[in-house]
Amino acid sequence: MSFTDEQLERYSRNIILKEVGGKGQKKLLNGRVLIIGAGGLGAPAAMYLAAAGVGHLGLADADRVDLSNLQRQIIHTTSDVGLPKVESARLTIKALNPDVTVQTLEGLVTAENVSSLIKDYDFIIDGTDNFPAKFLINDACVIEGKPFSHAGIIRFQGQLITYIPHQGPCYRCLFPAPPPPDAVPTCRQAGVIGAMAGVIGSLQAMEAVKYLCGIGKPLTGSLLTYDALSMEFRKIKVTKRATCPVCGDNPTIVQPIDYEAPSCDLKP
Amino acid sequence: MELIVSGVKKNYDGALTVTQLLAVEKVATPEYVTVSINEELVDQAAFETHLLADGDQVEFLYFMGGGRG
Amino acid sequence: MPNKTLPPPDSTVDITEVVCPVTFVKVKVALDDLEPGQILSVRLNDGEPVENVPRSLKDEGHRVLKLSANGDGTYNLLVEKGQE
Numbered sequence: 001m002s003f004t005d006e007q008l009e010r011y012s013r014n015i016i017l018k019e020v021g022g023k024g025q026k027k028l029l030n031g032r033v034l035i036i037g038a039g040g041l042g043a044p045a046a047m048y049l050a051a052a053g054v055g056h057l058g059l060a061d062a063d064r065v066d067l068s069n070l071q072r073q074i075i076h077t078t079s080d081v082g083l084p085k086v087e088s089a090r091l092t093i094k095a096l097n098p099d100v101t102v103q104t105l106e107g108l109v110t111a112e113n114v115s116s117l118i119k120d121y122d123f124i125i126d127g128t129d130n131f132p133a134k135f136l137i138n139d140a141c142v143i144e145g146k147p148f149s150h151a152g153i154i155r156f157q158g159q160l161i162t163y164i165p166h167q168g169p170c171y172r173c174l175f176p177a178p179p180p181p182d183a184v185p186t187c188r189q190a191g192v193i194g195a196m197a198g199v200i201g202s203l204q205a206m207e208a209v210k211y212l213c214g215i216g217k218p219l220t221g222s223l224l225t226y227d228a229l230s231m232e233f234r235k236i237k238v239t240k241r242a243t244c245p246v247c248g249d250n251p252t253i254v255q256p257i258d259y260e261a262p263s264c265d266l267k268p
Numbered sequence: 269m270e271l272i273v274s275g276v277k278k279n280y281d282g283a284l285t286v287t288q289l290l291a292v293e294k295v296a297t298p299e300y301v302t303v304s305i306n307e308e309l310v311d312q313a314a315f316e317t318h319l320l321a322d323g324d325q326v327e328f329l330y331f332m333g334g335g336r337g
Numbered sequence: 338m339p340n341k342t343l344p345p346p347d348s349t350v351d352i353t354e355v356v357c358p359v360t361f362v363k364v365k366v367a368l369d370d371l372e373p374g375q376i377l378s379v380r381l382n383d384g385e386p387v388e389n390v391p392r393s394l395k396d397e398g399h400r401v402l403k404l405s406a407n408g409d410g411t412y413n414l415l416v417e418k419g420q421e
Contacts, residue, residue, distance in 0.1 A: 003366060005355070012362045018397055022366035131333050152332025159332050173309065174329055179300045184331045223329060234275060236327045237307045 001026060007099070011053050024213040025053060029099065031212040034058035034121040036109055036137055038085040040197030041151055041204060042127030043075035048205035050093040050100045054212065057093060058121055060105040061085040072194030109133060111256040114140040123208045124148035127201065131178035132259035138163070138171035140256045142246045147211055147218075149204040154190050156228040158200035161219055161238070162207050168221035173241040173248075178259050196228060272325045286315040286326075295328055302329035343402055343415055346378035347371055352390070353382050353411055360386050361393050364416075368399065371418045376402065379414040387412050 003011075003022065014020045014028070031054045035042045038061040049057060065076045065088050073085075080088035086104035093102050109117060109128075114136055118124050124146055126137045134150065141148040141163060150171045151160035163170050203224070210216045222235040246253040269280050273293060280292065286305075290298040303310045304327045310318055320326065350367040352360045360381065367377055381390055391401045391414060398419035405413050 005359075008362050008366065009355075009359050012358045015362045015365060016358050022369040129333060131331065134333070154332050157332065159330075169309075174302055175331060176312070179297075179331055184297060184300055184333060236304065236329065238304060238309060238329070239307060241309050243311070 001029070007053070010097075010099075014052060019215045020213055024215065027212050027214070028053045028209065029055040031123070031208075032056040032058070032121045033123045033125060033208050033212075034060070034118055035125045035127055036060045036133070037127030037129065038073075038075065038089040039063075039069065039127060039129065040072045040153065040192065040194070041201035042125065043073045043089070044198045044201035045125050045127060045205040045208070046089055046093060047075055047096060048202055049208060050097045052205075052209055053097065053099055054208070055099060056101050056103070056121075058103045058105070058117070059086045059089050060107070060109050060117065061089075062106065062108045072192065072197040074194070074198070109136065111136060111258040114256050115144055118144055118146050121146065123211050125204050125208060126150045127204070131184070134171060135178050135259060136256050139246050139253055142170050142172075143253075143255065149207045149219075151200045151204050153192050153196045153200050154185065155192060156196065157226065158196050158228075159223055159225045160200055160203055160207075161223045162211075164211075164218055164220050167218075169238050169240040170244065170247045172246045172253075173244045174223065174238055176241075176243075176245065181260060193228065196226075199226060199228075269320070269322045271320060271323070274327060284320050286310060286318045286320065289320060289326065290315070290328075293328075300331055303327070304329065344376060346415060347375040349378040349380070351380040352386060353380055357385055357389065361390055364390060364394065365397075368416070368418050373418050373420045375418050377416050377418065379416065380407075381412050381414060383410050383412065390414065391416075 011025050015022055015025050033049055033054050035046050038059050046057060063085050065080045065083050065085055067081050069076060075092045076088045084106045086106050090102045090104055093100055118140055124141055126134055126148055128134055137148060145165040147164045149160060149162050207219055211218060222237050225234045225236060242249050245251060271278055271280060286303050295301055306325050348367055348371060350363055352363050355363060364379055371377060381387060391404060394401055394416050400417040400419060402415040402417055407413055
């Protein structure tokens with residue numbers, strides 16, 4: 001594969017980086033990233049990955065664009081209200097960069113479809129807003145041996161960690177089981193500043209770019225936390241739990257499980 | 269006893285278990301918080317009995333669920 | 338630079354039709370297709386390209402062998418690809 005002049009110009013800021021170069025750009029163009037959740041985190045992640053020239057993006061989301069989404073979900077615009085989020089996101093991505101092929105799933109990611117969905121991708125971004133989905137994505141990625149970026153945001157706080165097979169802990173090492181429905185607030189109930197989604201979703205995109213290019217050090221073995229009010233980033237070292245039910249020594253979870261979603265997350 | 273809690277050095281009177289530290293630090297929903305001591309994750313079942321030692325580095329990890337909706 | 342005969346280049350690239358930063362980008366991509374020790378010939382314009390491209394190449398560990406004026410406002414640069 002050789003670059004067109006237009007690609008050389010479009011991706012010049014990537015290629016000019018010693019760590020990326022033409023080879024890294026080709027890896028990006030051949031790269032496949034699945035973004036689960038085309039919302040607060042998925043919007044900036046998808047846009048930066050599309051802009052960087054990640055050639056194949058998958059988007060999964062069951063919702064339609066709502067006016068209350070636009071405060072942070074910058075991949076959607078006012079005229080997209082009412083459209084399926086994956087369709088609205090696909091249109092934005094195609095307008096941003098026609099090099100990118102977009103595959104969409106308009107629907108919920110479930111224990112039944114998650115494994116076949118992630119199978120074709122190199123890296124997965126968890127941009128979901130609820131714990132059943134986060135545990136489902138974690139378990140499926142561990143079982144299928146797929147690297148992924150976990151993130152969560154609420155109010156003025158965000159956190160993320162990267163899982164790479166056989167390196168460091170998985171999300172379930174940190175949190176062995178999801179909290180009961182409605183025991184812990186999600187950002188729908190508690191609020192969040194849009195730029196928080198931008199900061200954390202962009203960091204997820206950065207992890208995907210690094211992974212695809214094979215450069216730098218992934219955020220494995222540390223949970224990066226961000227507090228916007230004190231403007232503090234902290235890297236908390238975390239180690240694998242031998243008793244982890246999915247990636248531990250004697251796993252008891254050998255296939256993805258659906259947990260019941262909290263009632264308020266079932267409706268838009 | 270001196271502990272480093274969430275990166276900050278603090279002094280505490282007397283011996284403390286993890287459960288007691290969670291109470292002293294007024295951690296919200298302590299039943300859903302993960303605790304790491306000196307970079308090792310502690311089993312929830314051990315919170316009541318695990319006594320913290322002088323100089324321990326303690327971190328609280330919180331569920332953070334937002335992102336999509 | 339000693340005036341000895343250099344081996345013929347393994348590849349050539351013309352960057353006179355593009356501007357910074359695509360100038361350097363085209364050279365980098367052309368070097369990607371070569372093995373360390375192989376030689377690339379670059380045709381480039383006077384001014385900013387002649388000032389910056391050889392320097393950027395050196396910064397990335399390549400060896401600039403020769404820079405010569407073509408007499409028409411363009412230059413010819415011979416660069417040996419460095420180790421990756």
